Amino acid sequence: MTRAEFGGELRRRRLRQGLTLGQLAALVHYSRSHLSKIENGHKTPSVQLSRKCDAVLSAGGELHALAAEFSRPERDSGPGLLARENVYLQWNLHLRSDGSGAFEVGEVGTPTVTELPRSAAPSADTLPGLAALFEETKRLGRTSSPSLVLPMAITQAHVAISAAGQSAGRDQRHLLRHAARTAEFAGWMAQEGGDDRGSLWWTDHAVALSSAAGDDDMTSYALVRRAVVSLYRGDSSATTGPTEKVLNDGTIHPRIRWLAALGAAQGYAIGLDHTGAMRALETAAGLYEQAYRLEGGAHLGPSALHGRPLLIEAWCQYDLGNLAAAAALFERAMSRPLPSNRDHARFGTRRALVHAALGDPDRASELIGPLLDVVCSVDSATIRTDLRDFARTITRFRGHRGSHDIQSALMAALTKR
Template identity: 40%
Template sequence: MEVHAVQQPIHFGQELRRLRISSNLSLTDLAKLVHYSKGQLSKVERGLKAPSRDLVRLCDVKLGAGGALARLVPVSSDPPADLTTTDDADKKEVWLMRLSLDGQSWFQPIGRRQVLSLGAMSVAGMGIGVTGGSSGAKAALGTGSESVLEASRALFDQYRRLGQIAHPTVVLPALVAQTHTLREVAAEAAPRVRRGLLRLGSRYAEYAGWLVQESGNDEGALWWTRLAVELATAGGDRHLASYGLVRRALITMYRQDAAQTVGLARQAQTGGTPPRIRGLAAQREAQGHAIACDYDACMSALDRSRSLLAMEKADQDEPAIGTTNLPDPVAMITGWCLYDLGRPDEAAALLDRELGRLAPQAVRARVRFGVRRALAYAAAGEVDHACALTRDLLGDLVTVGSATITSDLRTLARMLNRYPKNPAVRDLSPELSAALRIVAL
């Protein structure tokens, strides 16, 4: 029997050393380029220390590996959850928003059988709106349906503004109530108005899903996204299902799952989906390619996004899908991607420019991309400036409360911990630790 030799996987440290030597760089030279100590690099090359994702990206770029080094280090050892298909398990339960007297709110799953066993009165006592009512009440709902649609449309823009400056727990109760109201009124409205109510309800549900993700509940975010798709479909809008894929890709992106992020985003760009949704999906695809350190694919997706968004025709009757707070969303996402691609200097310069263009009320967006800018400066070795930028953001981060932004902030904290003797790091450390504790509550 013929025996074939089994090729062993290349160790990252071995390949790093090979590329460094072939580039005529000493450990000291490479340490200066990537802003890591010579000792840390030596341990990584010898397999004594696992490389951080930041180090992997920087070495890949500085040594011209074209993503080859990055592919040797998996982003996560945990198998990712499959978000490419819809799980029917959520249909067996409902999500309740529980409100306490002190103003706090949170989501809690409860099985449909449990809801039925509790009975209508018990469920109402738990805070669930119970469908029903007298025929007179239903008739009143139908009569005022157009007014409800008009008022709810105006309110939606206000809730979007509020979501930029307030904690998710402040905004979510109103979004949940509005979604429920629009569904109730739609049931008694004339067909034309019913479609408008359901489509607007889908936007409320989609926005609620995003804020639920911001509060740190991915499962709840997916539940609300599925509800949004159901409402949109019932209202004659079959395109929101594609945007639902973009929302799912946002969750996989924050999990650093490049393959699923790209796969979901590409799926959202198929068929007759409107240009805006395809443009937003192309941005998410670019972010997935950036996680994988694939520069060419990332830039190609960003170019495609810009072309698609330029084709958009604004619909004054319905809220725009996706963020409306970025003057040039493609440029801002490019800055985001450049950091993941191991090009922190370019990322910092671009994010500097784009953050300066944000409106003052876009607080959540400013903190999100501001933390990313601080990460870029820290990765580029400008630690003092990174600390100054971070300090300016901590108060607003606590105010808006974002689990997704906090994930970047934790990465930044680990990066700054490499400089324990730096005075700026020492001064910032207590404030940074306190902010991380508060947002984790």
């Protein structure tokens, strides 16, 4: 499929609907000249535009599918850490399964600074202490860059595994279960850092640890986590397949099935399957009460559930091309502060993107401006995906004062540190 062939198909479907080029431009909030260049094969359609045209022209996903091959994953670039002084040294920590290891400073193979002895048998305070550290690490993960948090999670997972190796029976199972949840969190931080391969490795490792502990919840949740990775790659079928598998198993924990339903809704939405998305959201609504009731204690997935169903529904409506509905849902869902900086940055960026797509640069700039410092602090690859969409969308209003004022801060937030 070439650009010219896509443009011809877009023109054919537009004319079949009885729309002029100007009328279609108004419906999708793009300029008439931009659409003309696409129809004439002089410009490549973006994924966002193909979705909007597909929704407006009732193409059932076919038009969007034609444009999928033009989509190219973007790579973040940015300067590495400059070791300007001696405090910026390379550290190497080698950890063995029995807890022993070595700490080196400088290049690999330099003399060891500290030898780590083999782990002793854990005490009664080991698991509570590890749990307290993990809670603080998760709290930090809601406000800080994954590059700060991931090394802590990896080390904590290793310590828990080593302690489990020196235990037996119930204590061993509890330590392995804790290690599994720490490993799953490491996988999430890896994804937030832009490392999908590492994210999937840690998720699989969490499943192995959880299975050794006799806990099957992680196996089901891992399917949801894998689906989320596929979601950010724009792969609808690889998102809906695993989540539907979880949804169809009534023996799985309600919280995990609820998260699967929300994931499935998003998967159907990026595939422009309105019926599937609405059905999944309805299923999620039916599971919400059980998920909320079982929220306390150790759990998998987001720390807080409040407002999440509306936020996910709002984003589904955006992907389906229903911009006004998405904007209204975001206003309702974000009428009070979200529980973490990471959620605030993620959904706040999406809210601003919806208004930019609606052709309202004033509101979009007003919303995104105060968020950019937060986006920088959480340093999330997945949030930058949405922020890049915002940057591309707001460039349609180059002469607008508000979009010009945020340009410098926007470019800084888009750069991976």
